[in-house]
Amino acid sequence: MAIKQLRTLFASQYQPGQPARVRPGEALTEPGGDYEALHKQMKRLFNSKPGKKYGRFSDDIGDSPFSSWLKDYLEDKQSFTSLTDRLFGQWQELLNGAQEEFEGHLMIVHEALADSEVVYLLILENDSAMRFDAKQTLDATDILSLSRLNLAARIELDDWRGDNPGENYLTLVHARGTGEGGDLFIKLCGFTNQVDVEKETVTFLDAVEAFAKTSEPEEAGKVRARAYEFCKEQHALGEPVAIEALSGYLDENQPERFKEFASQAAELPESGVLHPDHRKVKKLxxxxxxxxxxxxxxxxxxxxxxxxxxxxxxxxxxxxxxxxxxxxxxxxxxxxx
Incomplete structure (x- = not known):
C-alpha cells in the first residue's frame, strides 16, 4: 500500500445556523509511517462494514461537483491542494446550513495499489480518553477512534476512468444514526445508488440453492458451504462476488458449470458481478x-x-x-x- 496524497480537515458545527468551524491540514505527499497505519485500519473497518451501498457519481455536477474536481486533478489540470481546497470549502458550506450538531475529521486519500488506484473520503470520529499530564493532573482528551467508521466512500479510479466505465465504481458506507451529517456526506461525494443489494442477495441465494439441489445431499451441503466461504472472503476484501470466479471456486474440475447454470436459472446483471449482503448469505x-x-x-x-x-x-x-x-x-x- 502506498499513499500518494493525503489531507485532512477538522470540521465542527455546534450551533446550527452559525458558520461551521474548520481547521484544514497541509496536503501531504507520500506521508508514510503513522498515516499508512491509520489508513490501513480505516480500510479494514471499511471492508468489514456490513450494508455498504454501490453506485456511481451523480450526473448533476452543479449540485455535486466533486467528480469534476477529481477529474481535473487526475488529468493534472489542478493540484491536489486545489482539489482539497474546493472539497473542504463545499463541506463547510454544507455544514453551515446543517440543523444538527456535527464534529469530525474529513480525510481524503489517493492511494496507489499494485494494479489499481483508488480515492477514499473518510469521516474519522473521536473517542474520549483520560490521561495524567506532566503535573500528574487527570486530564480528559480526545483521540481518533480506531473502531468506528460510519461515513466513508471509495472510488475505484480505473473502473471510473477506463474506456468502458462501470456503473458501480463508487462504494459508500452510510451507517444508521448518522443523521443529517450522513445525508450531507452523500451530497458531498455525489453518490447515486445503482445496485439493489437486497435483490442481488436474493438472486445469489436462489442461484446457489438451485445449483446445490442438482447434487446429492452431502455434496449439496459442500456447495452451500463453499459459496458462503467465497462470499465471506470477498466481503473481508471489500469486493463483490464475481460469478465466474465463484463458479471456478465451487467446481475446480468444471469451472464453468455454476456460471452456465446460474445464467439460465437467475437474472444476472450484465457485469456478471453480484453484491450480496454477507449477513444474509449466512442462511446457506x-x-x-x-x-x-x-x-x-x-x-x-x-x-x-x-x-x-x-x-x-x-x-x-x-x-x-x-x-x-x-x-x-x-x-x-x-x-x-
Missing part, C-alpha cells in the same frame, strides 16, 4: 430464528442428522445436544426439583 450454512422467549441456531448440515422437523406437528426434535447445553438443562431441572 445456518438456520436460525428467535421469538416467544426462544432463540435457535444450528448448521443446516444437521437437518435430518441431529435436528428433525415435523411439519405436521410444527415440532423440532434435537438430538446430540451440545455438552454445555445439556449440563445447563440438567442443573436447571435439579434446582427446580
Amino acid at each position: 450454512v445456518r438456520i436460525a430464528g428467535s421469538g416467544g422467549g426462544m432463540s435457535v441456531s444450528f448448521s443446516s448440515d444437521l437437518v435430518n442428522q441431529a435436528v428433525y422437523y415435523d411439519k405436521d406437528k410444527d415440532a423440532l426434535t434435537i438430538t446430540r445436544l451440545p455438552k454445555a447445553l445439556r449440563e445447563q438443562l440438567q442443573r436447571y431441572l435439579e434446582n427446580r426439583d
Whole structure:
C-alpha cells in the first residue's frame, strides 16, 4: 500500500445556523509511517462494514461537483491542494446550513495499489480518553477512534476512468444514526445508488440453492458451504462476488458449470458481478430464528442428522445436544426439583 496524497480537515458545527468551524491540514505527499497505519485500519473497518451501498457519481455536477474536481486533478489540470481546497470549502458550506450538531475529521486519500488506484473520503470520529499530564493532573482528551467508521466512500479510479466505465465504481458506507451529517456526506461525494443489494442477495441465494439441489445431499451441503466461504472472503476484501470466479471456486474440475447454470436459472446483471449482503448469505450454512422467549441456531448440515422437523406437528426434535447445553438443562431441572 502506498499513499500518494493525503489531507485532512477538522470540521465542527455546534450551533446550527452559525458558520461551521474548520481547521484544514497541509496536503501531504507520500506521508508514510503513522498515516499508512491509520489508513490501513480505516480500510479494514471499511471492508468489514456490513450494508455498504454501490453506485456511481451523480450526473448533476452543479449540485455535486466533486467528480469534476477529481477529474481535473487526475488529468493534472489542478493540484491536489486545489482539489482539497474546493472539497473542504463545499463541506463547510454544507455544514453551515446543517440543523444538527456535527464534529469530525474529513480525510481524503489517493492511494496507489499494485494494479489499481483508488480515492477514499473518510469521516474519522473521536473517542474520549483520560490521561495524567506532566503535573500528574487527570486530564480528559480526545483521540481518533480506531473502531468506528460510519461515513466513508471509495472510488475505484480505473473502473471510473477506463474506456468502458462501470456503473458501480463508487462504494459508500452510510451507517444508521448518522443523521443529517450522513445525508450531507452523500451530497458531498455525489453518490447515486445503482445496485439493489437486497435483490442481488436474493438472486445469489436462489442461484446457489438451485445449483446445490442438482447434487446429492452431502455434496449439496459442500456447495452451500463453499459459496458462503467465497462470499465471506470477498466481503473481508471489500469486493463483490464475481460469478465466474465463484463458479471456478465451487467446481475446480468444471469451472464453468455454476456460471452456465446460474445464467439460465437467475437474472444476472450484465457485469456478471453480484453484491450480496454477507449477513444474509449466512442462511446457506445456518438456520436460525428467535421469538416467544426462544432463540435457535444450528448448521443446516444437521437437518435430518441431529435436528428433525415435523411439519405436521410444527415440532423440532434435537438430538446430540451440545455438552454445555445439556449440563445447563440438567442443573436447571435439579434446582427446580
